Amino acid sequence: MPTTESKREDILHSALNLFAERGFDATTIPMIANDAKVGAGTIYRYFENKEVLVNTLFQHYVQLFTDTLLEDYPLDHSIRDQFHHLFEGMVRFTHEHEHALYFIKTHNAAYFLDETSRERFEKLLSILRDFLDKGKEEHKIRELPSKALIAIIFGGFLELYKLIRAGEIEASEELLAGVEESCWDAVRSHE
Numbered sequence: 001m002p003t004t005e006s007k008r009e010d011i012l013h014s015a016l017n018l019f020a021e022r023g024f025d026a027t028t029i030p031m032i033a034n035d036a037k038v039g040a041g042t043i044y045r046y047f048e049n050k051e052v053l054v055n056t057l058f059q060h061y062v063q064l065f066t067d068t069l070l071e072d073y074p075l076d077h078s079i080r081d082q083f084h085h086l087f088e089g090m091v092r093f094t095h096e097h098e099h100a101l102y103f104i105k106t107h108n109a110a111y112f113l114d115e116t117s118r119e120r121f122e123k124l125l126s127i128l129r130d131f132l133d134k135g136k137e138e139h140k141i142r143e144l145p146s147k148a149l150i151a152i153i154f155g156g157f158l159e160l161y162k163l164i165r166a167g168e169i170e171a172s173e174e175l176l177a178g179v180e181e182s183c184w185d186a187v188r189s190h191e
Contacts, residue, residue, distance in 0.1 A: 008046050010036040016057055020099035024054055024110060051112045058107060061100040062120040068093045069127055079140040080184065082131055087180045090154075094161055102158055125150070132187075142189050149187045156183055 014035035018027040029050055033040040047053040069089040074081050094101050107113070108121050132149050135141030142149065160179055164171045 007036075007038055007042060011038060011043055011046060011053075012057060012060075015053055016061070016097075016099050016103055019054060019057065019107065020103040024050075024107060024112060051114075054107070054110075054112060055114050055117045058104070058113060058117045059120050061097060061104055062117070062124055064097065065089075065093050065101065065104065066120070066124045066127065069124075079131075079135040079138055080188075083135075083184055083187075084180065086128070086131065087153075087157075087183065090157055091176055094157075098165070101154075102161070105154060105158055135187075135189075139189050139191060141187055144187075152186050153183050156186070 011032060015027070015032045018031055018035060022031075027050075029040050029043055032053075033043055036043075043053070047056065069086055071089070072085075074085050077085075090101065104121075113121075128150050129146045132141055132146045136143060157179070160169075163169045169175065
């Protein structure tokens with residue numbers, strides 16, 4: 001018989017997949033329940049409503065992603081080394097949590113996010129902005145708005161993973177190294 005914790009995890013896993021694939025508004029509690037193989041009432045034992053469920057997911061995965069990026073962060077290394085660390089963190093996080101980065105990207109400005117979700121996302125953005133600002137100060141990163149640079153890096157990365165998930169290209173170390181170098185070339189200063 002499934003434990004209470006495994007039911008909750010099944011609900012969270014199903015909700016993440018459905019929110020990532022369909023979006024918040026097109027995903028219903030009965031869809032999540034069906035996918036998680038629980039009754040809709042079971043979901044309401046754990047989460048007051050769909051907004052609480054999506055905020056719980058968002059906060060959890062933003063915190064996990066933040067922790068992944070900060071783990072062993074090479075603060076005293078070159079901007080290029082720091083970029084490599086961040087890129088490797090994106091790869092590792094996406095391998096471990098297939099739909100999570102796409103979910104974060106597509107829901108980070110949503111109307112239903114609560115204050116805690118917004119604060120956690122702002123902390124994540126500040127890590128990336130600090131890296132980019134330092135790189136700009138050192139004339140290693142292009143003088144473009146940080147939001148534009150973040151969009152270039154994450155947009156390309158997420159599109160790559162969409163192709164990998166669809167089976168259109170195969171993930172390999174060589175491919176990922178080439179994509180990292182391409183993302184670096186897109187944001188680095190060419191002076």
